[in-house]
Amino acid sequence: MKPYSQLSKEELTALKEELEKQFEDVKGKGLKLDMSRGKPSKAQLDLSNGMMDILNSQVDLVSSDGVDCRNYGILDGISDARKLLADMSEVPERNILIYGNSSLNVMFDTVARAMTHGFLGSTPWCKLDKVKFLCPVPGYDRHFGITEFFGIEMINVPLLPTGPDMDMVEKLVAEDPAIKGIWCVPKYANPTGISYSDETVRRFAHLKPAAEDFRIFWDNAYSIHHLYDDKRDVILELLNECVKAGNPDMVLKFISTSKVSFPGSGIAALAASEANLEDAKKYMRVQTIGHDKLNQLRHVRFFKDMQGMYAHMRKHADILRPKFEKVWEVLDRELAGLEIGTWTKPVGGYFISFDSMEGCAKAIVAKAKEAGLVLTGAGATYPYGKDPKDSNIRIAPSFPTVEELEVAVEIFVLSVKLVSIDKLLE
Numbered sequence: 110m111k112p113y114s115q116l117s118k119e120e121l122t123a124l125k126e127e128l129e130k131q132f133e134d135v136k137g138k139g140l141k142l143d144m145s146r147g148k149p150s151k152a153q154l155d156l157s158n159g160m161m162d163i164l165n166s167q168v169d170l171v172s173s174d175g176v177d178c179r180n181y182g183i184l185d186g187i188s189d190a191r192k193l194l195a196d197m198s199e200v201p202e203r204n205i206l207i208y209g210n211s212s213l214n215v216m217f218d219t220v221a222r223a224m225t226h227g228f229l230g231s232t233p234w235c236k237l238d239k240v241k242f243l244c245p246v247p248g249y250d251r252h253f254g255i256t257e258f259f260g261i262e263m264i265n266v267p268l269l270p271t272g273p274d275m276d277m278v279e280k281l282v283a284e285d286p287a288i289k290g291i292w293c294v295p296k297y298a299n300p301t302g303i304s305y306s307d308e309t310v311r312r313f314a315h316l317k318p319a320a321e322d323f324r325i326f327w328d329n330a331y332s333i334h335h336l337y338d339d340k341r342d343v344i345l346e347l348l349n350e351c352v353k354a355g356n357p358d359m360v361l362k363f364i365s366t367s368k369v370s371f372p373g374s375g376i377a378a379l380a381a382s383e384a385n386l387e388d389a390k391k392y393m394r395v396q397t398i399g400h401d402k403l404n405q406l407r408h409v410r411f412f413k414d415m416q417g418m419y420a421h422m423r424k425h426a427d428i429l430r431p432k433f434e435k436v437w438e439v440l441d442r443e444l445a446g447l448e449i450g451t452w453t454k455p456v457g458g459y460f461i462s463f464d465s466m467e468g469c470a471k472a473i474v475a476k477a478k479e480a481g482l483v484l485t486g487a488g489a490t491y492p493y494g495k496d497p498k499d500s501n502i503r504i505a506p507s508f509p510t511v512e513e514l515e516v517a518v519e520i521f522v523l524s525v526k527l528v529s530i531d532k533l534l535e
């Protein structure tokens with residue numbers, strides 16, 4: 110296929126006419142398709158239905174460490190749940206604290222806690238003139254939503270194939286004591302799907318921030334979410350690297366079983382140094398008498414151990430893989446060689462990241478909507494919703510069926526082609 114930029118004005122105009130006809134045809138079908146959010150499909154949710162049969166009035170609701178899960182008590186989680194989530198986070202049990210149903214909630218609470226009380230006795234952030242966070246971009250819109258909510262200034266840091274631009278991260282954190290944190294999704298990042306290299310993880314562990322209360326917010330939401338058995342990303346475990354580097358308190362690791370069991374009804378946890386967990390518990394003790402232990406019990410009885418969870422994740426992969434492959438098949442077939450977009454091919458996670466020609470993303474999302482396809486808003490993957498190049502679009506293939514995806518991606522590529530032609534004809 111010839112790059113669009115090499116076509117003459119006349120060729121582009123003729124092509125546009127032909128593509129517009131195709132677009133009007135699909136538009137006429139009155140479709141309603143959604144590739145906007147990384148939600149598991151019904152078939153994926155069904156995989157965990159057995160969990161609903163595990164607890165009933167006939168079974169013993171006492172955990173293996175003798176806790177009656179129906180009652181108050183046990184602030185940091187029943188021991189089996191601590192073991193499971195510690196294994197999932199690749200940390201010793203002493204470094205895990207079980208929370209409620211959502212890791213995003215834990216991240217929000219952690220920033221709120223730093224604002225009002227500071228970390229480990231440091232000045233509460235709300236008393237400082239300025240608090241800043243580094244935001245690798247493109248990134249997760251809800252991370253940026255938390256820091257924006259608290260009035261924290263966000264600084265874009267380019268996300269490279271190896272992780273955030275570490276030259277920039279090292280320089281900025283060393284120079285500016287107002288920089289208190291960085292948002293990271295180290296494995297199968299949302300939305301690019303890249304995983305951080307060993308060198309990146311080590312450089313994180315060896316950071317020398319000017320702020321003593323600087324924290325790496327390490328959101329390992331997709332830690333075991335592989336698409337393939339034979340192609341998998343493996344990342345270095347950061348807490349251990351930080352301990353080795355003499356910086357044990359610099360990292361806060363967040364995790365949940367949202368996309369393992371049920372989003373919104375899973376278990377979330379914080380993995381960190383014992384000092385950081387003790388600090389978090391001071392807050393938690395006032396906040397709650399304890400989280401949902403029946404849900405913890407249900408999860409440990411259903412998965413048993415990490416082997417059980419890995420086997421379960423393979424079933425998720427079997428459902429997700431054909432969907433990713435369908436998206437890539439259509440993108441490769443329709444767009445390869447046209448030089449009007451690039452897209453990622455991760456081996457895990459929930460997203461494909463698409464970069465259009467500069468200045469086209471908003472128009473592509475709007476165009477697709479005309480034909481009934483909802484995409485994540487352009488700009489959402491950047492702090493303040495502002496993509497400086499207006500080119501990044503997050504594609505979430507998990508929720509629609511393969512058949513729906515085929516049509517959805519056809520609409521997407523038609524939208525990309527039409528908007529790109531308009532740009533070239535400007």
Ligand code: PLP
Nearest residue numbers: 211212213249294299330365367
């Ligand atoms: N972190 C990332 C990177 C996500 O993509 C998501 C959901 O899409 C979450 C966290 C939400 O996690 P939870 O359901 O545990 O709040």
